[in-house]
Ligand SMILES: NC(=O)c1ccc[n+]([C@@H]2O[C@H](COP(=O)([O-])OP(=O)(O)OC[C@H]3O[C@@H](n4cnc5c(N)ncnc54)[C@H](O)[C@@H]3O)[C@@H](O)[C@H]2O)c1
């Protein structure tokens with residue numbers, strides 16, 4: 246049989262993954278569809294809905310040529326021979342597995358829509374991060390609702406991009422992973438998707454495995470990355486108590502080629518929409534498989550992250566002589582990491598809530614996050630009333646404005662611009678003693694101390 250050639254692709258879900266992932270596909274016609282009209286309008290405008298270095302150029306070069314954004318989900322499905330399902334899979338908020346399991350309602354709705362609308366056979370690709378064996382549920386939904394003569398091949402093709410470096414990651418990925426059933430038909434579908442990627446990814450970086458291994462590998466990769474951060478953060482507490490320095494320890498440990506130096510930066514805690522969600526998903530999977538020890542092991546990674554955030558927040562209160570009531574605290578950075586405007590699970594939110602509970606006044610600055618988004622985060626998308634906290638919160642347009650008269654400055658995101666601030670000028674504008682808390686280890690502690698700041702850095706003991 247001649248190999249299947251993909252001529253038209255549809256991607257369901259125009260989010261942080263769907264948009265960038267499909268924007269880098271050359272030649273082949275790709276239509277990204279979403280139910281959210283506002284999001285699609287933004288993708289079709291000069292103000293893209295997400296901030297990602299290099300994304301603007303890539304989208305503007307392809308849009309209207311081989312890249313299209315639309316809310317016409319049905320048309321997108323009908324015309325495509327390969328469909329990426331790239332919808333959100335958040336943690337369940339209620340019902341069985343609440344707080345741990347992935348909520349697959351968006352994925353299931355999209356799958357059902359494909360079955361109902363498709364008039365010809367399709368390759369359906371799980372791009373969203375999903376629990377192991379989700380492809381089975383998708384197959385059941387597709388087969389139960391499909392029209393006669395329509396056949397669906399399901400592939401797993403998890404995405405490994407990190408926000409802030411998405412475009413680099415997509416153009417030169419460490420690997421592309423494709424999972425398929427090991428039947429002839431499954432392998433043919435896998436080859437069809439391989440050929441799409443082979444347009445720009447070297448063949449030896451395209452890994453083909455079984456469906457379940459592919460699904461589990463995504464959860465495993467995130468769990469092991471997050472575990473590294475929790476490990477280094479656990480060590481940062483020991484450093485603070487002993488006088489060791491976590492950057493030096495991480496440097497020494499990372500020189501071991503078996504370990505490598507990446508992903509060993511101590512921090513105020515990891516954030517982002519994926520790590521916590523995917524580890525909790527793995528915890529739930531382990532429990533469902535009656536593996537309580539395994540579940541406990543992975544749960545500890547998330548618990549250590551919670552501990553790190555509250556440890557840091559408590560340190561601010563302790564250092565400010567055990568009370569921050571009425572004190573002004575500048576929060577520098579709101580995004581969960583630099584080079585993104587994404588705030589999902591950002592540690593800055595946890596810290597701000599902690600400071601507000603202690604009745605401090607907070608001044609927030611972030612170069613990429615809008616005022617509206619910060620308010621959505623502070624009110625948990627409307628679940629917490631804004632009125633009582635309004636007098637305690639200011640959102641500033643500049644670092645200087647945020648730091649004016651601040652008794653403490655807390656760096657929550659590692660934005661490059663914070664490294665090169667005029668710290669003397671900021672110091673001159675602060676009451677004494679002036680405190681800085683470096684939650685990202687990006688500041689020159691010695692220089693700031695010489696200016697007169699009292700500096701507390703994660704994983705850095707005071708003892709010489
Ligand atoms: N954000 C990341 O960096 C990242 C990286 C790798 C993998 N992932 C995974 O990829 C998936 C998507 O993540 P995201 O960050 O892009 O989410 P997102 O919330 O930014 O985007 C998902 C989009 O899907 C749309 N959608 C939901 N149901 C739909 C339906 N039935 N029909 C049409 N559109 C629908 C939503 O309106 C939304 O715009 C998740 O499973 C996530 O875990 C995310």
Ligand SMILES: O=c1ccn([C@@H]2O[C@H](COP(=O)(O)OP(=O)(O)O[C@H]3O[C@H](CO)[C@@H](O)[C@H](O)[C@H]3O)[C@@H](O)[C@H]2O)c(=O)[nH]1
Nearest residue numbers: 404405406407408474508509510512515516517519581582
């Ligand atoms: O040494 C480090 C590295 C990261 N972080 C923090 O960890 C979080 C996550 O960072 P990162 O992994 O760089 O960004 P994400 O966009 O969340 O990407 C992760 O999650 C994605 C979604 O599944 C995966 O595709 C990526 O491979 C995986 O890196 C952020 O708060 C970072 O500040 C640290 O504290 N120390």
